[in-house]
Amino acid sequence: MRIHDTLMRKTVELVPREPGKITMYVCGVTPYASAHIGHARTAVVYDLLKRYLRHAGFAVTHVSNYTDVDDKIIRRAQEQGVVPLDLSARYISEYLEDMAALNVLPPDITPRVSESIQDIINLIGRIIANGYAYVSRDGVYFSVRKFDRYGCLSGRSVDEMRSGARVEVNEAKEDPLDFALWKFAKPGEISWDSPWGKGRPGWHIECSAMSLRHLGAGFDIHGGGEDLIFPHHENEIAQSEAALDGQQFVRYWMHSGMVNMGGEKMSKSVGNVTTVRELLEQYPGQVVRLYLLQTSYEKPLKFSISGFGQAFTNYERMAEFEAFLQGLAQASHDIVKEEFESICSGFLGEFDASLADNLNTSRAFAAVYEFMTRVRRMASERPLDGSEASRALEAFRSALWVLGLDQTCDYMEHKSSLLAGKQHALMAVAVEVGAAVDDHDSTSGLLDAIVMKRRIARETGQYDMADQIRERLRSVGIALEDGVDGVRYRIRG
């Protein structure tokens, strides 16, 4: 497959360190607040990458960290009067719930800073021994000027940055650009012993230490949001290669685009945040995921509620299509007709080629939609046989799995939870139309009774009444559809 490499600034063939194996490290979250849709985008993008690589036959090892110790966590914990690691643990479990709802596969390894202190200390020791870092009054600092290639990832020169007015002034540093590898603890702060004094890691060193620990030098893909290019990933390269004695740190750098809200980047510090939890109250996780995947992963994504409506429509279409095939599929030894088989294999070929092209999801979705239309067209010309439906279902499901949109139960759950919220409305409708119900009926029981009432009306030619009932249900957000095989319903909040 081809991927866009940030360092080389071009799209290149992905050649793994070891044939058939991909090692990837993705910068995770700092869990001091609920995850927002931007965090979700990054997680979903790399989850897609992992799924595609596995689908393409690679053995993938995916590592993603939690920065469970940092300035913000410490400050937040103080404000709330709790222990920092408890605060981060709470948000980590919340994050896990959110990611599960988005059908993000758990990474294979999820190291935490607080559990990686020894690796971090060892790495800092090597950097100091190699002459790239020094101990100062309030911590251990990396000497940016000693690392020639500093700036290679972000495309800036050390001199450009020096002239920038916004570089932090700190007299403990030898140079304003130097960054902390180890921060000495202030009284009462969480800290660990180190050869240089009690303290905690700087932000950047942790990712170097954890990725090298679990994947080794020269691992394949290092990813994250594009806002991490500078300084985080730039610093990672510098400190890692300073410790690695000439070995390469990472083979390919990938960066996912930001989610913009109201014209600027959504971020906790700006405060223009929509959390994953808020969205999940409105939309099934699969819809949120589909929304995030419709745009190329590298481009900025303008957050818009109408986009979720469109994604919902598309998701329903896919869910309905799958149900349609499932209803027809039958195990069979019949050979699928060549014309039909070519629709299926052509689809899978185009789908794979799209994702192999630097994860071109827009193109992949076009293949999915085209496939649905072709199969439906075929089905409208003549009945599909069981083996054809099975073949189409198999192809469709394999694509859905790669996209992470294989949780059809998610849609059904969403439907039934919306339905459950309509107890009172349904009771009112039932009473109004004279359906046979009692107070103990469940929502689905109520709906069944109303549908039965309407069915009788239709069968006896009382179409006015049938239409009236359908209209009443529509007014409470339930749309009935009469099909040849019975009545179906769609539901909206």
Add this chain to the structure above:
RNA sequence: GGCGGCAUAGCCAAGUGGUAAGGCAAGGGUCUGCAAAACCCUCAUACCCCGGUUCGAAUCCGGGUGCUGCCUCCA
């Protein structure tokens, strides 16, 4: 101030030299008691503007305009 990115229909969005994918919305039709779903048809002589290169440009080059990312914690 420095270094980047983006600009395609009402909306979302592919396409990086060969004559504009796909989806949503909209309009028309088939089917249906009527709807809905499904299927069929229509929907950018045109890709922010102005120049240039080329047989040929949404795609390359130059200049504008607008939006935006990073340079500080960030996914």
